[in-house]
Structures are given as C-alpha cells and as structure tokens.
Amino acid sequence: MTGFGKAEACIPGKKIHVEIKSLNSKSLDLSTRIAPLFRDKEMEIRQYIAKELERGKIDFSLWVERDMTATSTPINAEAVAAYSAQIRTISQAQGIPLDGEGLWSILVRLPDTLSASVVEEVSEEDWQTVRQAVCEAVAHLIDFRRQEGEALSQKFAKNLDRIEELMHAIEPFEQGRVERIRQRLTDRLAELKGVDYDKGRLEQELIFYIEKLDINEEKQRLANHLNYFRQTMMEGKGQGKKLGFIAQEMGREINTTGSKSNQAEMQNIVVMMKDELEQIKEQVLNVM
Numbered sequence: 548m549t550g551f552g553k554a555e556a557c558i559p560g561k562k563i564h565v566e567i568k569s570l571n572s573k574s575l576d577l578s579t580r581i582a583p584l585f586r587d588k589e590m591e592i593r594q595y596i597a598k599e600l601e602r603g604k605i606d607f608s609l610w611v612e613r614d615m616t617a618t619s620t621p622i623n624a625e626a627v628a629a630y631s632a633q634i635r636t637i638s639q640a641q642g643i644p645l646d647g648e649g650l651w652s653i654l655v656r657l658p659d660t661l662s663a664s665v666v667e668e669v670s671e672e673d674w675q676t677v678r679q680a681v682c683e684a685v686a687h688l689i690d691f692r693r694q695e696g697e698a699l700s701q702k703f704a705k706n707l708d709r710i711e712e713l714m715h716a717i718e719p720f721e722q723g724r725v726e727r728i729r730q731r732l733t734d735r736l737a738e739l740k741g742v743d744y745d746k747g748r749l750e751q752e753l754i755f756y757i758e759k760l761d762i763n764e765e766k767q768r769l770a771n772h773l774n775y776f777r778q779t780m781m782e783g784k785g786q787g788k789k790l791g792f793i794a795q796e797m798g799r800e801i802n803t804t805g806s807k808s809n810q811a812e813m814q815n816i817v818v819m820m821k822d823e824l825e826q827i828k829e830q831v832l833n834v835m
Contacts, residue, residue: 552687
C-alpha cells in the first residue's frame, strides 16, 4: 500500500510539480496541498485519486514554479498616473522643484504602483496538461505499489511454506506421544504397591485424555487456511483485509496446537510457527 510518485508539466510561464505518496491505512485518508491557481480543480483531483488508489494515507501536493525570465512585476498604470498628478500639483502649489528622475523614485515606493489586480485563469488546454501530470504521478505510485506487492507475495509464499513444513515436523513427536503417556501412567501406578486398579478403566481414561490432546483437527484447519491464503493472494487487488482475517484464523489454530502440546519439542515448533505468522501479520497491513 506504500508508494511514491512524482511528475512535472510546463505551461506558459509556469512549471507545475506534482508529488503523491501513500502509507498504510485501513481506509482512504487523503490530504491535499494544491496551489491557489488550481484550487477549483481540487474536487476533480480528489475523485480521481480516490478512484485509482482506493486505500491508504495519501498526501498529494501540487505547486507552481514561475518562470522568472518570462515574468515581470506588473505596474499599475492607473495608480502611477494618479500619484503623479497629485505630486505635481502639490509640488507646484508649494514651490518644490521636481525633476523626472526624482518623481519616479518617489512613485515606485508608493503603495500599489508595482502591483496590479491581475486575476490569473487557467485555460482548458493548460489544465489538461496539468491533469496529465497528475495522472502520471498516480501511475508511478501504482507501479511502486505493484512492485511492493510482488515482493510481498514472494515473502508470504516463503512464510506459508515454512509454516506448512513446521506443521508436518510435529507429526513424529505426536505419534510417539500416546505411548509415552501410557507408559508414564503405568509406571506411576506400579509405584503404588498393593493398590489394584481396573486396567480397562485405565484405557478408557487414557483414551479420553489423548482425545483432549489430539491436534489432527487443528492441523487440518490450518492446512485449509494456508491453501485459502494462497488462493486469495491470486485473486487480484483489494484482498488485504481478507488476508488479515485468514491470518487471524491461522493464529487461532496455531495457538490451540500450542496449548495441546505437552512436549518441549512440539512447543518449540509451535513457537517457530508463530514467528512465521507474525511476519505475515506485519506485512499484510501493506496489502490493498
């Protein structure tokens, strides 16, 4: 979901800079900084970004760099004429000599003589040029996201394969567990000399105890979740939340397996499975 894009465009007397960046977010959180010249296009820009990017904390900037070689400070001719007439009238009335150079030095320091109320407007042709730059910046960000997605897909595949490998690694310890439990209980009962017990009842209790520790259902559900995660990754964009839910279900099965593991070797394997799953949960936040 993270990414960055930038683009530039040139219109008469101006150079337009466009930058957009995106971070992780559960929904679309869009903030814009747009030059006043294009403020009336903000809604159009927002709608386009929301349509193309869908999710993420997005910062969009559009600013204008003016071409100083083509731009000069405008002179307010009306203000200059009015000031000049007043100064000449006062000069004659007061008998103050005034030459042309002195008059000009006074005029340029008076308010509003070097600024005119010019309202800038953007032609449709210029706006299309700027809009193309906006589209180009967004396209670069999408390409950035796509590259990140491909890298995440490879990372997820390795994590899933590792969890599946660890799940199978539990089986040898699981198979020998029943016999060890039976032997341990028998040895303890043998230590109680002079105490008779019903061996049939012992077998029943042992079976009940073993059933409580059985993890075949957890392994089957975990295998299904692993396959479903792989399938969902191949379904295209917009699957980030769904992958997060699947990862939560995988965590439940791994935790249950850990709670039923009464051997150090099995618990060590469960810890390694949890480590792989945590890596998936951290990175799945980056997925659309």
